[in-house]
Amino acid sequence: MRLLLLLVSSWAVLGLALADSSYNYFRLPTALRPLKYNLRVLTHLEDPENLRFEGNVKILFKVLENTKNITLHSKNLTIDNSLITLRDTSSANKKYCFSGTEVIPAHDFFVMRICEELVAGQVYELTMPFAADLNRQLEGYYRSSYNDPETNKTRWLSITQFEPASARLAFPCFDEPNYKAPFVVTLGYHKRFNGLSNMPVKEIKPNEQIADYIWCEFEESVPMSTYLIAYSVNDFTHKPSTLPNSTLFRTWARPNAIEQCDYAAEVGPKVLQYYEELFGIKFPLPKIDQIAIPDFSAGAMENWGLVTYREIALLYSAKHSSLADKQRVASVIAHELAHQWFGNLVTMKWWTDLWLNEGFATYVASLGVDKINPEWRSMAQESLSNLLVIFRKDALESSHPISRPIELVNEISESFDQISYQKGSTVLRMMHMFMGDDSFRSGIQNYLQKFSYGNAEQDNLWESLTEAAHKFKALPKSFDIKRIMDSWTLQTGYPIINITRDYSAGSAKLSQERYLLNTQILRAQRGGCWWVPLSYTTQAEQDFANTGPKAWMECSSSGEALPKTISGLPGKDQWILFNTQMSTLYKVNYDERNWKLLIDTLINGDFERIHVINRAQLIDDALYLAWTGEQNYDIAMQLLEYLRREREYLPWKSAFENLKRIKNIIGQTPNFEFFKRYLQKLIVPIYEHLNGLNDTFIDIEQQDQVLLKTMVGNWACQYQVADCVPTAQAYYQAWRNEPEPDKRNPVPINLRQTVYCTSIRHGNDVDWQFLWTRYKNSNVAAEKRTILSSLGCTREVWLLQHYLALTFEPKQGIRKQDSMWAFQAVAYNEIGFHLARDYFMTNVDFIYKFYNPITKDMSRLLPPFSEQTFLQSDFDEFRNFVTEHRSSLKGLEQAIQQTLETMLTNVQWKNRNYGQVSVSIRSLIDK
Numbered sequence: 022m023r024l025l026l027l028l029v030s031s032w033a034v035l036g037l038a039l040a041d042s043s044y045n046y047f048r049l050p051t052a053l054r055p056l057k058y059n060l061r062v063l064t065h066l067e068d069p070e071n072l073r074f075e076g077n078v079k080i081l082f083k084v085l086e087n088t089k090n091i092t093l094h095s096k097n098l099t100i101d102n103s104l105i106t107l108r109d110t111s112s113a114n115k116k117y118c119f120s121g122t123e124v125i126p127a128h129d130f131f132v133m134r135i136c137e138e139l140v141a142g143q144v145y146e147l148t149m150p151f152a153a154d155l156n157r158q159l160e161g162y163y164r165s166s167y168n169d170p171e172t173n174k175t176r177w178l179s180i181t182q183f184e185p186a187s188a189r190l191a192f193p194c195f196d197e198p199n200y201k202a203p204f205v206v207t208l209g210y211h212k213r214f215n216g217l218s219n220m221p222v223k224e225i226k227p228n229e230q231i232a233d234y235i236w237c238e239f240e241e242s243v244p245m246s247t248y249l250i251a252y253s254v255n256d257f258t259h260k261p262s263t264l265p266n267s268t269l270f271r272t273w274a275r276p277n278a279i280e281q282c283d284y285a286a287e288v289g290p291k292v293l294q295y296y297e298e299l300f301g302i303k304f305p306l307p308k309i310d311q312i313a314i315p316d317f318s319a320g321a322m323e324n325w326g327l328v329t330y331r332e333i334a335l336l337y338s339a340k341h342s343s344l345a346d347k348q349r350v351a352s353v354i355a356h357e358l359a360h361q362w363f364g365n366l367v368t369m370k371w372w373t374d375l376w377l378n379e380g381f382a383t384y385v386a387s388l389g390v391d392k393i394n395p396e397w398r399s400m401a402q403e404s405l406s407n408l409l410v411i412f413r414k415d416a417l418e419s420s421h422p423i424s425r426p427i428e429l430v431n432e433i434s435e436s437f438d439q440i441s442y443q444k445g446s447t448v449l450r451m452m453h454m455f456m457g458d459d460s461f462r463s464g465i466q467n468y469l470q471k472f473s474y475g476n477a478e479q480d481n482l483w484e485s486l487t488e489a490a491h492k493f494k495a496l497p498k499s500f501d502i503k504r505i506m507d508s509w510t511l512q513t514g515y516p517i518i519n520i521t522r523d524y525s526a527g528s529a530k531l532s533q534e535r536y537l538l539n540t541q542i543l544r545a546q547r548g549g550c551w552w553v554p555l556s557y558t559t560q561a562e563q564d565f566a567n568t569g570p571k572a573w574m575e576c577s578s579s580g581e582a583l584p585k586t587i588s589g590l591p592g593k594d595q596w597i598l599f600n601t602q603m604s605t606l607y608k609v610n611y612d613e614r615n616w617k618l619l620i621d622t623l624i625n626g627d628f629e630r631i632h633v634i635n636r637a638q639l640i641d642d643a644l645y646l647a648w649t650g651e652q653n654y655d656i657a658m659q660l661l662e663y664l665r666r667e668r669e670y671l672p673w674k675s676a677f678e679n680l681k682r683i684k685n686i687i688g689q690t691p692n693f694e695f696f697k698r699y700l701q702k703l704i705v706p707i708y709e710h711l712n713g714l715n716d717t718f719i720d721i722e723q724q725d726q727v728l729l730k731t732m733v734g735n736w737a738c739q740y741q742v743a744d745c746v747p748t749a750q751a752y753y754q755a756w757r758n759e760p761e762p763d764k765r766n767p768v769p770i771n772l773r774q775t776v777y778c779t780s781i782r783h784g785n786d787v788d789w790q791f792l793w794t795r796y797k798n799s800n801v802a803a804e805k806r807t808i809l810s811s812l813g814c815t816r817e818v819w820l821l822q823h824y825l826a827l828t829f830e831p832k833q834g835i836r837k838q839d840s841m842w843a844f845q846a847v848a849y850n851e852i853g854f855h856l857a858r859d860y861f862m863t864n865v866d867f868i869y870k871f872y873n874p875i876t877k878d879m880s881r882l883l884p885p886f887s888e889q890t891f892l893q894s895d896f897d898e899f900r901n902f903v904t905e906h907r908s909s910l911k912g913l914e915q916a917i918q919q920t921l922e923t924m925l926t927n928v929q930w931k932n933r934n935y936g937q938v939s940v941s942i943r944s945l946i947d948k
């Protein structure tokens with residue numbers, strides 16, 4: 022308890038440091054409303070020493086209340102005040118003068134004081150010039166580059182990234198999502214480039230002033246939020262899509278990567294057509310361009326009609342990309358295209374409801390991918406993987422609700438996290454499953470129709486869904502969606518449901534409370550109540566297809582959890598199993614007898630009749646309950662023994678995710694030896710079943726078995742199972758012996774990560790250098806990423822130090838956007854961990870400057886520390902460190918808080934469970 026108090030107080034200090042500005046008008050005044058933008062931008066890409074743009078924006082706006090100032094957003098732009106003009110648009114065409122301007126940097130406001138009052142109801146036209154450098158920060162209007170292999174010269178391009186609040190870095194505007202307006206964009210550039218924007222080209226004219234420059238004007242857009250505007254000047258080439266009757270669809274990349282665009286060009290229009298049908302609304306723009314940007318901070322960005330991607334998220338090479346890489350491309354494209362409706366057509370009123378964008382795009386994308394590639398069985402994979410992530414994140418006290426008040430810009434950025442995406446998606450899936458397909462679709466369609474080209478809040482969505490649910494009789498009249506869903510979106514966390522059976526009465530008592538990893542938090546402080554749709558099946562019935570609720574856990578009007586009794590259950594020789602296909606985000610604890618019955622079926626019975634997602638659930642629940650002490654590790658470890666019979670991907674994924682947490686701690690203790698032998702024993706049967714690392718991929722029919730083989734191979738080599746390490750090394754040696762290793766690579770694509778990492782781990786600096794050279798020569802982003810993660814596997818301290826230095830030195834070849842993969846690889850290596858930690862703590866100021874202002878990327882350096890720290894003294898040291906370096910951790914408050922709390926739960930685990938786990942494992946390996 023004491024530790025927690027310290028934690029909270031240090032958090033308060035960190036949080037306050039940002040919020041104590043006395044100016045608290047963080048939102049624009051509501052006196053004005055933009056009606057239309059005319060944006061002209063001239064981009065200079067010729068002189069690498071002077072990459073810049075200048076432009077002019079003409080904003081037509083309406084006055085809603087009389088006012089003597091115009092306040093809009095502008096950041097880092099040079100504005101010549103003497104050239105700003107304002108006139109009214111009435112026949113008088115009167116010009117207005119300004120009495121002064123003011124810049125309010127804390128809120129990126131640019132305020133123009135007008136000599137006379139502007140009058141409500143009137144429409145005015147403001148013209149402002151602006152100029153700035155194309156920055157290197159990966160947001161606003163920025164520069165990117167690539168090397169042209171033909172000439173060995175650097176080619177420059179320009180691109181925008183405006184979400185959430187960076188349009189203001191590119192031109193003065195009302196940079197909030199509720200100010201939608203049509204845009205007419207005109208780009209000026211040298212004629213050897215292409216210009217792209219949200220809309221198709223309307224007209225190209227020569228530039229009268231600058232030789233060889235042109236003006237490219239695009240058609241007027243539909244009304245849209247500023248964060249969705251995009252434009253680029255580049256010398257890329259494109260691949261057209263050919264799906265009949267599809268919206269015009271083009272995929273762009275640097276010329277030497279164009280052959281990696283085929284897959285994206287094929288998937289994009291297919292998914293788009295599916296969505297048109299699903300939502301019942303045609304895609305409203307005449308075209309979509311999707312473009313791979315060499316330097317890009319996020320994964321991708323859904324700009325309306327001009328979707329931008331990291332190369333790894335759009336490009337696919339049959340010769341270099343694994344199945345997981347391919348699935349990622351499909352999934353990211355499906356996500357961005359889902360946004361064209363959820364986000365672009367209907368936009369959240371304010372960033373508080375960011376999850377309406379992100380949760381929906383994530384969920385709908387999984388429907389889209391499943392539709393076009395049912396053979397991947399990706400729906401189940403993605404659902405489980407979201408659940409596994411959220412069970413962990415949201416079991417932290419420092420987590421936050423899906424929908425939360427947002428004021429400052431850095432809070433917006435912090436909201437782009439797993440809670441908005443994965444938890445948002447998970448609760449939508451829950452709703453889909455308890456409402457049924459017809460009413461869910463109908464509710465969504467009505468919502469999209471009703472708010473097209475407008476803005477909405479979550480309550481608007483709940484209304485449409487409640488209407489549909491009642492119409493389709495999917496929900497009792499006395500229930501409404503808002504009441505149910507508020508318990509999921511406005512409340513942090515998720516419940517654990519205790520199920521205590523009365524075997525003679527054939528009933529069970531259910532109770533709920535919030536599940537927390539931190540066991541020092543008193544029961545009385547956990548509280549919380551969730552509306553839980555209860556689905557279950559029995560050992561005799563084993564009906565895992567019906568995911569509809571048989572009953573509900575309800576909450577009183579004051580939000581208290583109400584206990585629930587369920588009757589009609591079988592007797593003492595049959596198990597019951599709750600949460601069919603894990604439709605809902607909760608953990609289940611049964612009484613000991615029910616656990617024993619379940620384990621008996623898993624180990625000795627017909628375990629395959631239990632739905633594969635529920636097998637994954639049993640593993641995850643048992644290991645969590647053991648972690649937090651509700652259950653004995655003996656039971657959890659006994660359950661895991663059944664894995665020797667398991668041949669499916671999902672249960673193994675669940676097991677490995679959990680075992681990794683234990684390994685992160687035990688791997689640094691003398692008892693690792695037993696853990697290693699225990700894992701070897703567990704893995705051998707599946708490893709042999711899948712023919713180890715032998716190249717049998719061509720014979721695999723079920724696609725998720727490819728993922729299983731990849732994952733098992735990776736663990737098998739880490740734990741030196743059977744012939745894993747020598748086989749990996751043989752592949753690597755064969756590659757090294759190739760006369761042209763950049764052209765021919767004999768390592769099976771889906772095993773490359775394992776083969777590279779294992780060979781680097783057990784190899785020498787010549788092996789390392791060989792791989793580093795391949796990195797530099799590779800033309801495929803997915804391959805580069807695989808190599809970056811593998812270079813961190815070496816156990817040579819000096820090589821690890823060398824690699825850390827390279828990581829933050831972009832001239833050496835690792836782009837800033839990829840640096841965290843390299844860093845993480847070092848930090849997850851048991852030897853690299855200590856080096857990475859020292860490096861981070863010593864260089865935190867430098868690292869902060871390196872990433873600034875994209876603190877999100879910096880926060881990705883933290884998980885290896887949180888997961889591998891388990892000593893009180895290390896925890897104390899890290900906590901002191903963050904307190905002393907607050908200014909270099911600004912914008913990472915949430916991430917730091919979660920890091921500290923995770924470390925704390927590890928400390929608790931070590932103290933409570935280490936001895937017991939060691940005993941359990943030893944008894945099992947001797948069996």
Ligand SMILES: *[C@@H]1O[C@H](CO)[C@@H](O)[C@H](O)[C@H]1NC(C)=O
Nearest residue numbers: 050052087088089090092132
């Ligand atoms: C500008 O005018 C609006 C509306 O009259 C007012 O709410 C706001 O405080 C003013 N802002 C400044 C910086 O003067």
Ligand SMILES: *[C@@H]1O[C@H](CO)[C@@H](O)[C@H](O)[C@H]1NC(C)=O
Nearest residue numbers: 097156157158160161190874
């Ligand atoms: C803003 O301008 C300053 C000074 O010109 C520059 O150092 C900084 O990098 C710029 N920030 C961005 C995000 O462009």
Ligand SMILES: *[C@@H]1O[C@H](CO)[C@@H](O)[C@H](O)[C@H]1NC(C)=O
Nearest residue numbers: 168169170171172173174175
């Ligand atoms: C490309 O140019 C760089 C320096 O500009 C040089 O170091 C490198 O060797 C050149 N590569 C080739 C293949 O010519």
Ligand SMILES: *[C@@H]1O[C@H](CO)[C@@H](O)[C@H](O)[C@H]1NC(C)=O
Nearest residue numbers: 263264265266267268294295
């Ligand atoms: C394309 O649209 C036309 C006219 O709407 C229709 O006749 C044709 O069948 C469609 N083709 C395909 C392949 O859907």
Ligand SMILES: *[C@@H]1O[C@H](CO)[C@@H](O)[C@H](O)[C@H]1NC(C)=O
Nearest residue numbers: 518519532533534544610651
């Ligand atoms: C759930 O069961 C555990 C262990 O049996 C018990 O400690 C806890 O109080 C129960 N929680 C609720 C909410 O009933």
Ligand SMILES: *[C@@H]1O[C@H](CO)[C@@H](O)[C@H](O)[C@H]1NC(C)=O
Nearest residue numbers: 708709712713714715743744
């Ligand atoms: C891989 O293939 C080799 C040669 O056919 C064989 O000896 C070995 O047992 C295989 N390994 C596994 C794990 O199947």
Ligand SMILES: [Zn+2]
Nearest residue numbers: 356360379382
């Ligand atoms: Zn998104």
